Amino acid sequence: MLNFSRWAVTAILLPLVIGILCAVPSFLPDTAVERLPSFMQTRVNLGLDLSGGSHLLLEASTQDVAKQRLVNMEEQVRTELRRGSPRIAIGDISSRDGKLSFMVRDPSQVDAAVERVRPLTQGAGLTGQRDFNVEVVNSSTIVITPTNAGIDNAVKSAMEVATEVIRKRIDEMGTREPTIQQQGGNRIVVQVPGLQNPKALKDLLGQTAKLEFKLVDTAANPSEVAQGRAPVGSEVLPYLDNPSGVPVIAVKRQVMVSGEDLTDATQGYDQNNQPIVNIRFNGSGGRKFGQVTSQNVNRPFAIILDGKVLSAPNINEPILGGSAQISGNFTVESANQLAIALRSGKLPVALTVVEERTVGPQLGADSIRAGLMASIIAVVAVAVFMFVSYGRFGMYANLAVAINVLVILGVMGMLGATLTLPGIAGFVLTIGTAVDANVLIYERIREERRRGRNVVQAIEFGYKEASRTIFEANVTHAIAGGIMLALGSGPVKGFAIVLLIGIATSVFTAVTFTRLLASRWLRAKRPTEIVI
């Protein structure tokens, strides 16, 4: 068992060499790495706690999605029944308790109404599941209830769109290598390394960026508007910068043009050098905008963002040609942010930050330095101790540990795993425990020597008997690591990754690699006595 065939030697050394080579790029500066072949460019990612940056967990309200769908459905039903032919007159339509209900005025039209409404409620999926159930109660009231499957689908697709919109927005900010991932049913994790200003990021992601242009209802009674009451067909919206001093304004419910018709948005300046956002509409948006502005010259219209009025300029002349300006009380920064948000489209659902972790680049750099320092000191201390305790064999163990550290880095690079601060702790601990396997073996060899076995036999038995124990111990350790990886979040996961990789590599280097070294030495020197 101390004899290794040429093949065995290759099989042992090759993975180690590959592992070490994979670790090399992690130590090189960026410019040097770029010149390496692409398969050599894998490096260990540094976690945000080491590189500095922000981790945000955003959560969408599923209730919002459900509510929004109901509002859309209301609009569709209205159009289908009132404007379609033959016209079906309906009474008050209301969406309360998550249901949409309305009365058909002429009872003989109830069946026809159900027929017309039903196609609207069909799910888009192929499963044949309905998104809504339609039923008739009290012979003339139709109730439309969303099904759970329908809501789930809607949330799912909303989250997909939201993830995409967020990706666009963050790319627009010019940050490098962001991670944007959906997590669970209604959450999105955003990780942006090296970020200096997390507030701007949060502001940008917190904006739904739903842009609408609506006409101002000039006929509304100002004192009623101030109390929050608007005439039929109009609504009262907050308008903080209202020159009249009242922070609200009445606008028509009907949307002239919305953000969906935008093709581009950029930050610019108006004639007074105030920051504004220039927007361009697509063909149909431009036509609609031109049409409405032609008909309403000298009347004000409101620019509404996320339900708040930004400004309400007068239409001095018809705005043709498909471009317009959004004025508001902007700074260059906020105008730029709005431009980015508008370019990347509106979020289908509002997102709130439920978890934020931001680490300044300075602290990150300090942590790396401290971690490196600790690792080096740990390696040196352990190495000296091992040498003092086991002599030549201690050096074998040290060599194994050194290779082990490199191979862990290499494997992490290959897997694209992220090194975090607890990961460094895991590393240091791995250095401590990696020698455990060797300690087991060497203590066993000492024991066998005391029992009177000759050198070769003692070493052979030492490895053989200890290997079983090492295996048992590491399997159980790996169980703990696996559970950490599966259930843990954040630091627990970062730690578990290093731990698991460390367990696998340390067993290999500590048992197989040192045995190879020992056998080479035995064959070369054929010692009759060993110092261990």
Add this chain to the structure above:
Amino acid sequence: MKLLKLVPDHTNIGFVKLRHWAFALTALLTVLAVGTTAYRGLNLGVDFVGGLMIEARFPQAVETDRVRSTIAALDVGESSLQQFGDPNTVQIRLPLPEQGGAGAANAIVEKTRNAMTAQFPGVTFSRYDTVSGKVSGELIQNGVLAVLLAVIGIAVFSWFRYEWQFGVSTFVAIMHDLLMTLGFFAVTQLEFDLNIVAAVLTIVGYSINDKMVIDDRIRENMRKYRKMDMKALIDLSVNETLPRTVMTSVTIMLALGALLFFGGHVLRGFTAAMMLGIVVGTYSSVYVSSSLLITLGLSPQVSERKAAKTNIADRAERTGPRDDGARP
């Protein structure tokens, strides 16, 4: 060359003899730890209770009282301050506003930043954490679940692998390690956050490593010396593995010591937890889990039956003739 030996050859300490004392001491310490945890509670970080954490770094040493009064003047809720090893860094914890979501949390961060910058020129903010109550609840749940499942998984593994007594004794010993660690955090009031959960899981992993090595030796000796009295056998096994136990503990302590002194303040609680865990884990391996096997009535005959059930080649290797006598 003379090599260092921490444990002299032929060490023979009667661990089993001491087991009743050890059990009493262990039980007492465990009760104390649980009592302290229940009475004083843990200093849970924002990971687990939700809230807002800002880490401020001052150009020179700063009195926490001044920081406290600066923040108290802002009316942003009750703050709790913690100073790390170096007197230049202060961690400020604030409750999260109940309404207003992300915007309100942002506002508090801004407000605190501005007030601090005005009061202490040159201050920098190196870290913010904001965790909402909902997320922190899930983090607690997952953390506790991870620890419990790890312990149960390990106990089940050693039960299937060996006799049930090993599973039980390992489980008891690890629970002891966990409770002692909790007690340590209750006594020191060091912040208990997600990092610490990782540390606790490591302790579990290390402790199990330790116990497996001893258990494995006990099992081996049970096959080798079938007639030997169980108490003597366990003493023999623990003593035989003692050099390894001590050596490994020392190397890990060296590594953790480096981490404690040079690893930076962020990892300090983490490292302290692990160091304590190593001590506790080693103690419980030597004094608790192996001695407990006797109380649980483990006997070599049980192992005999189990060995017979496993494959023959395996048995032949372990029980076949071997010269264990001391040859000159």
